[in-house]
Amino acid sequence: MKYCTQCGAANEDDDQFCNQCGQPLDAAVKTDDQSPDQIKDAEQTDRRQPSEDELDQSASDTGASDTAEASAVNTESRDSNQATDAIEVNKTGTKPGDTEAVPLSVLPGQGSASGSAPASVVASRKRLYILIAAFVALVLVITCGFVAYRQLSPKAMPHVQAKTAAEAVEQLKKAGIPAKTQLQFSPKRKGSFIRLSGADKSGHLPKNAHVTVTESAGPGVPKGTIGQSKAKAVQTLKTMEVPLTVADVVSSKTDVGQVAASSPSDGQPVLDSKDGIHVGIATDKAGIPIEIAGMDKDQAQSQLEAKGYSITMQPRFSSQKNLGKIVGANPSIGQPTDTKTATLYYGVDASKKLDVLATKEDSFPQSVYILNKEANLAGQYCTEDGDCLNLDAVSKDEAGSQFGFSSQYLKVRGETIPDGNWRDYLSLCTFSQDPSGCIPSNTDLYEGAGYMKNHLISGQSGAFELYAGAGLPNCGTMPVDAAFCDNGTPKFVPLGEDPGFKNSGLKWKAKDFFVYMPVGAKLDKLESDEYFAGRSNFKPDADRPYLIKRDNSKYPDRSADGNRNKNPYAPTQYGKAEPFQEAPNKRNVYYLVENPINWKAIGGNTVTQGVASNSGNKASQDFHALAGKWLWAESGDGSLISRMTIQSDGSFTGMTFERTDRPKFMDGNTDNYSGRFSKITNNSDGTKTLTLDPKSIKGVSDSLREWSGLTKTTYTFVPAGQAIPNMDEKMQAAVANCCGAQPPDGAIIAKGIIFVKDNN
DSSP states (O other): OEEOTTTOOEEOTTOSBOTTTOOBOTTOOOOTTOOHHHHHHHHHHHHSOOOHHHHHHHHHTTTSOSSOOTTOOOOOOSSTTSOOOOEEOOOTTOOTTTOOOOOOOOOTTOOOTTOSOOHHHHHHHHHHHHHHHHHHHHHHHHHHHHHHHHHHSOEEOOOOOOSBHHHHHHHHHHTTOOEEEEEEOOSSOTTBEEEEEOOOTTSEEOTTOOEEEEEEOOSBOOTTOTTSBHHHHHHHHGGGOSEEEEEEEEOSSSOTTBEEEEESOTTOBOSOTTTOEEEEEEEOSSSOOGGGTTSBHHHHHHHHHHTTOEEEEEEEEOOGGGBTBEEEEESOTTOOOOOOEEEEEEEEOGGGHHHHHEEEESSSSSOEEEEOOGGGGOEEEEOTTSOEEEEEEEEHHHHTOSOSSOSEEEEETTOOOOTTOGGGSBBSOOOOSSGGGGOOSSSSSOOTTOTTTTSGGGSSSSOEEEESSTTOOEETTEEOSSOEEETTEEEOOOTTSOOOSOOBSEEEOOOOEEEEEOTTOOHHHHHHTTOBSSOOOOOOOTTSOEEEEOOGGGSOOEEOTTOSSOOTTSOBTTBOOOOBSSOSOTTTEEEEOOOSSOHHHHOOEEEETTEESOSSSOEESOOGGGOEEEEEOOSTTSSEEEEEEEOTTSEEEEEEEEEOSTTTOOOEEEEEEEEEEEEEEEOTTSOEEEEEOGGGOBSOOHHHHHHHTOOOSEEEEEOTTSOOOSOOHHHHHHHHHHHTTSOTTOEEEETTEEEEEOOO
């Protein structure tokens, strides 16, 4: 019988391992002549601490014998972590099962005289350690391999459902996939998700690669469009699904048939989706080449004068980079035309504000500046986020006014101003019955009665106000000066008569109001003067001209019945306007969009949302270029006259007069008429074709129709400075009677008919 020294369990003689704990039993020692008491004594003896002599003796006898003597019932391992050997015990005269297992422990430093474990035990232990080490290594290899596989093996591209690029990036991030974004012009809204890229054909992402999320930048002109062929550029830009207009432009450097210019410029987004994209295709026709844009003003003037042009120079507000450089022209830069008379516009800053906005008048009692050039501020202005507004020049005739001192007014495109309310157009002036309301203070010239002393333009900031209403209160929908207001209805009382009632329903209304900031204007001066009630950390780009738009929703109507002088919402001679409720911010700051090419004047072929409107030239309903009064005087003596006023929508009104009592010219026949031009088409030579709707004409009698000039269905507008073709004697006489050899403002012609601009 063998007993296990590890757990004390009894085993058969031929067992190699303990059937209880698995300990090897091959090194058993028999103890037939020992009693249990002797075994206990041996155990106690073995557990004592050896003396130094015994340790020395043990060390000298190491290796003498591989087999322990019977009295040495304990074996020692120099490694205290080794297991003890099993001991075989067989007592004579005892029955099986009566024997008691006496496990013997090995303490550190104790052992038999031999001092080493049996070789078989050492070998088995080595095999166990090798097996354990191999198992641990295998686990480590599998774990590292799995981690490496996860890190280095291709990843399957997840299915992404997102409306915006930001949402797509977030979904990829959650899936543990690195991603970056790139912008691309497209018909989708700015910020929209377009697609993912970076995966292979199987849909997996290669190791160390990332996913690219393509984000829409909205419609725009892709970088590299300039220099492309017309066909390629049109094919690309049609996909933007905004109006696309293609026109010929004069270029001295670009090959004919290639893209020479665009609006927006190369690589820029569309700011006005209604206006869309304009593309200029290089032509070798005559005109001011597009390369003049951005050129030093003196150099540009010299180059054009060397080619036979008669040049006039005028200033316009511009960005810092364009100060002293050409920013526009009339006729437009790039416009094909044979005219040799042109005006070049060059960039200036706030220090030249009166040169841009005023005329120096010497006919006043003293020399003064008259603010009458609001039209020089016309153009497109946009916020950083792409909210745009357009300021359009409006003639006095279109505004329905023969008063005021400006030749043109401004209005915000898309706004409707009631008939007769010409003071609700944008102006620089306050109300007065003489030019005093348009004479700025603090200039080197006479400042009149000081009507503008409370306006920014009279200060030192370089800024100025542009506003509607002339500082007057409203009676109903109309700004009124001398009229009384009877429950919202204007009442005009003859001078000297007692009206017999007091004002009722007179209101102060907040109307369109902008602060214009040219380059060099001092915003900090306005802030220190508390022009703004609110505060903001936003700092506008001072290198570009900009408007600060007032939010009129924050200004309720107020009664003016008891005070019709001090307008709280506009500067007058009686005081300043109340502060802006909002300081300049991203929503109310509109930057001037500089575009040296007048695309409206150039015209072209329009393609809208990928569908061509026609194969000919651009047809539209915009008659701004022709708005105003026109005169057709067939006879040089004034006996036959037709006067016509054209509105910006193509409608017109007029009168035809025929003198019947020649030569006294005291009596005659008059017909008042109206009608409409149904279409205007821009031609490549700079002229415009007008189509008259004959069914729209009303009020012209058969007897006077011939003299009205309304006998044709097709007319041609010839711009200023361009030779008028096919002039007969009557047309030549009409031009000679009105304005010499050449109409200064262009002409509207048909066979035997010529309307010239009526400036009376």
